[in-house]
Amino acid sequence: MLLETTKIPMADFMGRFASQFFEKAKDMLQPEYQPGQHPAIARQLEHLPMLRKPFPAQAENILAASVHLYACDQPAIVLSQDMGTGKTLVGSTIAMMGKRPQRIIVVVPPHLVAKWAREIEVTFPSVDVHKINHAGAIEALEKAYRAHSGQPERPEFWIIGRVRLRMSYRFHAQTNTQMQYSSWAERYVKRLTCPTCGGILMKPGKKPNKKETESMDLTEKVIPGAADGSEGDEDGIYYEFADHDFLNTAKRTCQHVKTGDQVKDGCGAPLWSARRLHEKSTEETIASAMQKLPGIGKGTAEKIMALAPTTIREIIRDLSNGDIHPAMSNVLNKSATKKVRAYIEHTGFTLGDGNYAPVEFIKRQIKKGWFDVAIFDELHEFKGDNTAQGVAFGILASRCRKVIGLTGTLVDGYAASLHPLLFRCDPQSLMRMGFGADDGARFQREMGVIRETVVEEEEDGLSTSRGRKVVRRQIRNLPGIHPNVVANLLLPNALFLDLPDIEKSLQQLAKEQGAGEVRLLPSFREVFVKIPQTVHQEERVTKFCKTILDAMKDAMRNGGEKGLMGPVMSAALYAADGGYKDVVCHPKRHEKPLGILKPIVTEHEILEKEKFMRDLAIRSVSAGRKLLIYTIYTDKLDLVRREVA
Template sequence: MAERIKKLFVPLFDPATEPLSEEVLDINEYIRAHAGYSLYDAQLAVAESIKRKLGQSKVALIVAGCGTGKTKIGSVAVAAAGLQSHQISAGHSKTFSIVLCPAHVTKKWVREIEESIPNTFAAVVRSISEFDLLYKLYEQGSRNCFAIISKEKARDGYMRAPAVIFRKWNREGLNIARPRANEEMPAVGFSPLRHVFCCPDCGAVIMENISKDGVAYCVPAGPRFFRSENRENHKCKICGSSLWTALNPTLWNQQTQWAKLGSYGFVFRPLLNEYREDIPNEAIRDRMTKLANCPDIPFPIRGAYRTFPLSSYIKRAYKGKIFALIADELHQYNNNSGQGDAMQELLSTAKKVVGMTATLVNGYSSGLFYLLYRIAPRRMCQDGKPYRDSRKFDTEYGVIQNIYEEREGAYNSNRRTVRSKKGSRLKPGVSPLVYTRFLLDCTAFLNLTDMGKVLPEYEEIPVPIEMAPEVRKEYKRLEDTLKHVMKSDKKACKKILSSYMNLLTAHPDQPYGQPAIKHPFDGYDIVKPKDTMPPGAIMPKDQMVLKIAEEKIAAGGKVLIYTNWTRLDTPKRLLKLVTERGWNAAILEAKVKPEAREDWVQDYLDHGLQVLIGNPSLVETGLDLNAFTTLIFYDTGYKLFTLRQASLRSWRINQSAPRVEVYMLYHAGTMQHKAIKLMASKLAAAGMIEGSFSEEGLSAMSECEDMTTLMARELMMGIKDSVEDLAATFKRMAMLKPQEAAWSIFSDEVRKTDSAVLGRSSPSILEFTFGTEERTVPQAAVLPQDSPVFFETAKAEHKRKKGEVDEDQLLLFQIA
């Protein structure tokens, strides 16, 4: 079977039988001479494969685990492709390329490129003028150039507001003249059925598509349709004119038709009642009430930036001039978002594209749909998946849960069953056919265990904590109240389930100052948590953190503590406790700019930092935190990707410590226990994509629910897993004896990658950025279901709902 697979799937580059190209070897020799080390065999093999793929087509992907050196591999592959003989023979002796990456790793990209690629300079670009200046310097010189652009800056633009006109329906279908600027909007005392939103140019009625009871309708758009700008409301479908206009803060404060309520979006004041069933929290409800009571009060806009998007400018002005685009953290562009659109604009401008990520699949087929259309639009069209119908893609490659209603018995005596479809829902899950049809021929996969180096041991250790008696009593009351609501008022339960789950998860960590849960329709308090401990009190989980930290610091190690809940006082409380014990500690806060976080951490380490506290989302990508060999998750949160990325921040190819430990603390018998149990199964399932099979992973593949639904189900069923079972699950996923790679490109050469062994000192690199003086920075370290799903039956005997999954769908790779 193995031989048959080899014949059917011939790799573009076989490192066991084929030599590396001269371009890759020359660049590797340059790295050896200037940085004191060479790339690993596996890194060189991936770089060679990507270089060859770029010689055949436009797009190539690198899916490599955390710490495998994707930055090095991607830059070497692009440089090698630019050095190919056909490039030089065509007169392209130098190339200009773009790197699109998260803001906190822009400087890292500059260092990596300038130490790895010969005859090349790189610079961080933040504006259109800086990009023009950099390209001018490139044209005047003889060296290759890389422009490093953060994904946030690439899509910066001016704020926009709805420009639609609200007036009487033009039943004859004739154009409606646009009112003059000084003309007041029509009065809104008429029935909303007689007034509609119209295009400001052609006057056509703006329509929106809705789906109810499995039937799609097209109706005049309501005010909620314009909460935020998206593909559906961006342009008039009749004339193509924009339905949004630039927001001038001065003029905005003089109008009284629209108001922007933070992240909720724009609301149309005359029709505030339309938003009653769509208010997410109490803060928005209070602002809505203020608007209703004072309809003429101005709502100033904050942060009304006005710049032209950098990605759009590059597409217009530099078409055909960009050799390559490296899209770092490719998974962050897989949604229908502004940053995804920016990546698409840059992709269409470049001749070659290299996408890099550690986790390509976010769990849902809808995420892959937009990403595949950006990198392989022709293949998607050939597969019969139109861009305007993502549902067709989800049906074939995702998991769709169809909900049906069945009537039985006396209601239909002449039939056994009458079945009607009530709706459908997209669930987590991606078919493996996506890999074979769209990714197999353009993607190189790499894992840390392929590097040919003995890695340090890595283990995730769950630690159960018992709550104080008074805290457990109050927690039980909150839990019983939710169970009662879930049984007695299912309509309200759907609205409050997420916030209630958050309360049950956060309450044991801070049993004071928790907000009440209000009824979504009537507004009364369903439950109001009682304060069972005073603010600042030392919790049992705090004591466990101090115990672990004391042991590790005494052994000369450093500790990284992750706290997910931003609304709790956990970080400040932990900082106070550790500093009282004489340890040097600091909190990495969100206000530290992403591009400055790497230097911020290093500065504190230089001053003797022993304990670092922060949110895992701030360091989940790009940062190497090798100094911290003990990681403690004070709470784990619900995001699988964040958990995986943050837990591997110090398990890198250049980690010199013999062991990395990750402690996951949770309160036994609570929602924290349920959450970490579900996350363990999802981690095992995610590992199966990378070839790590386990019983838990196979079991998790059969689950198609989101985390909130699964946790609610666990709440009703109760805790059934023992602490030993949970610990055993993590134990089986630990990397206690990593294996070396089985092959070597340099089989006749002794591998020596440590700069100390090579006898070379770390050189300095000249960092080239705009707006600052040139400065010397230290050398960077080497980067190293077929069965239906049944819902709870209703109280009525003859009526029930059940959900089922299409029998033709494959249920592999299901990750929430």
């Protein structure tokens, strides 16, 4: 018996059997959230005091995330939503869905701090919003923690920019000095010593060659067991006397010291101290902080600084507590006093605390769980494995009970970029799969796609008839993600929302309530039109492109600059559009241009693409339509200003 087979397009096949596939997947995956199955959480969202209610599609994401975080007690959720779908509203509402008032820290791009604060204030009427994207962030956190180290009485939002969160302080070497007689130099030389144990500081070195050994008065290298180099194992570890260049490159500790003629282990004490970015005196720092208050200029600040030192200390204490000292009120007029009072009530007053990272303060000085929820806006910006932002993300996530990530581009196609994000959000899930914090390369190899290029070259042995084979390996990450990543990591911990979802939910709601048609997104049709050049124009442009591309290949083949690709490709792409004038490809640090394209049209002619655009504009204006013309070229390559008759 022969069976007939029929080929149908994949889109038609999926459309025909979509419901069966969905039901089968639902039975296998056992989703945590199903619409209508969680009435308690739905009632909680309905009674949540909000001045702006979420759209139906947004509400579904809020309910699903709340079930995941609070009912199922999962540590993290990632919201992958399109721009304009309300990530701020959805993320902040999910954070508010805890069983008690939550203390929430929000990490956002610096330019969005004010926007987040404004959105929260106009959405939730009974919350406290603190903007700490300033130098006094640590002072504000410390004051709040000392005053209320327990659970908050009402919801709190602490908003900080991601740059401020991970900023660190500067440091410099902190050592003592000791004069020691050098037998090689035959004079006393200055040595750096540890302030704690007093030993002469040493640093690891390399075995000196014969030439260096003959000039030991300049290098003065020693090895363990024989500080003068006359005895000891020739293959032993060599040490040099530490200098400021070595100590200032990192936060060093006392590891090796010279005691007598021996090099021994140091005491481990730190050999650095923190310092501010500026060298201002205490008076200058206070005056500068005063001038940041509204209504206080340089002259008024000088009058305040002329008061008694005890009075100045009382003024600073009162400002930090949100009050204005009577002595300060006497200096200010009524209008300035009112402005200062409003400012410190809303923003607070601080003298600044240098550049010590707030995330380090949270890690070391604030107990774990004081912040209930951490929200990270633009989560993909924290995907760096060893970047300061990535490390700050991992530290803060580990100090909070729940983590909410917001992004529009969760997956960039590479498995390696997902590893640090997923591990810092939910390390247990990756550890169950056998991946640790340092397994990013293995995660890409096993859960992504790599291309390994192996090149074997046989070098001429010269003195022998047989050469030596040299094997070179090059590994490159390629786009691609294993299905296990999607099934075991993304689907259980991520929610997705785009604009058509919101529009569809509103249309369904309008239909149920008998309202008219609802359309959020305008209908449009995208058409690609290929504009052919004339034969003469095409020949000229093709010849120009071939000339500059060949010149680039020759230069790179002969070991020339690697920066030729940009200017050459820019000139080649611009030639067809800017051919009404000279197109010159002249990379920097080159004596002469790689190629010049003379105008491919006369002074009174226009290009074929310009003819099409002119005719389209005439038809659109005649039909009463508006027309927007967009060009990618600006500045010297600008095409908009060209007059097309």
